[in-house]
Amino acid sequence: GDSVTQMEGPVTLSEEAFLTINCTYTATGYPSLFWYVQYPGEGLQLLLKATKADDKGSNKGFEATYRKETTSFHLEKGSVQVSDSAVYFCALRTGGGNKLTFGTGTQLKVEL
Amino acid sequence: DTAVSQTPKYLVTQMGNDKSIKCEQNLGHDTMYWYKQDSKKFLKIMFSYNNKELIINETVPNRFSPKSPDKAHLNLHINSLELGDSAVYFCASSHGTETNQPQHFGDGTRLSIL
Numbered sequence: 158g159d160s161v162t163q164m165e166g167p168v169t170l171s172e173e174a175f176l177t178i179n180c181t182y183t184a185t186g187y188p189s190l191f192w193y194v195q196y197p198g199e200g201l202q203l204l205l206k207a208t209k210a211d212d213k214g215s216n217k218g219f220e221a222t223y224r225k226e227t228t229s230f231h232l233e234k235g236s237v238q239v240s241d242s243a244v245y246f247c248a249l250r251t252g253g254g255n256k257l258t259f260g261t262g263t264q265l266k267v268e269l
Numbered sequence: 270d271t272a273v274s275q276t277p278k279y280l281v282t283q284m285g286n287d288k289s290i291k292c293e294q295n296l297g298h299d300t301m302y303w304y305k306q307d308s309k310k311f312l313k314i315m316f317s318y319n320n321k322e323l324i325i326n327e328t329v330p331n332r333f334s335p336k337s338p339d340k341a342h343l344n345l346h347i348n349s350l351e352l353g354d355s356a357v358y359f360c361a362s363s364h365g366t367e368t369n370q371p372q373h374f375g376d377g378t379r380l381s382i383l
């Protein structure tokens with residue numbers, strides 16, 4: 158079946174540090190890939206997406222590139238802010254199903 | 270202008286009770302979902318409806334019964350609540366079932382069983 162593996166958290170960074178959150182997947186067919194963010198006490202918000210190999214999704218300074226050869230979709234940001242503190246979820250969706258399959262989430266804490 | 274709204278936001282109740290959670294979306298989407306997030310933040314699909322028809326029913330106890338009166342609403346009724354039902358339940362919606370369509374989530378209903 159489909160699965161998503163994310164790096165364990167929490168990840169603690171100083172403000173303006175570089176962020177990488179690793180995500181790899183296994184899937185049947187050609188999935189679309191997503192990053193969602195969950196701020197404390199809130200629901201999930203779509204952060205970015207990529208629907209085919211070599212696509213780069215980007216939003217709010219975050220980027221992720223769909224790498225089919227390594228089955229990865231790592232999230233990066235060049236300079237994090239305290240307001241980026243949240244839980245980040247990598248997810249995929251394949252043509253065989255209608256659901257999102259989520260990774261376990263990675264908590265990010267950004268300190269001054 | 271809330272896109273996906275769930276009520277109630279918090280639900281605290283006794284074991285054995287029956288409760289319902291309501292979800293409404295004003296995005297014009299035709300597909301809606303229920304997800305469960307456990308205490309470790311893990312998210313798992315429970316149900317999905319497309320045009321009011323059930324299309325996903327994961328391994329969920331039959332104490333959980335979704336109902337979709339129209340495309341904009343998907344409610345979740347839970348009978349005989351158990352301690353293990355304590356979680357955050359998220360409703361979501363999307364336009365169609367294509368893989369490239371993102372799902373839009375509500376703010377969640379935090380269910381606590383005493």
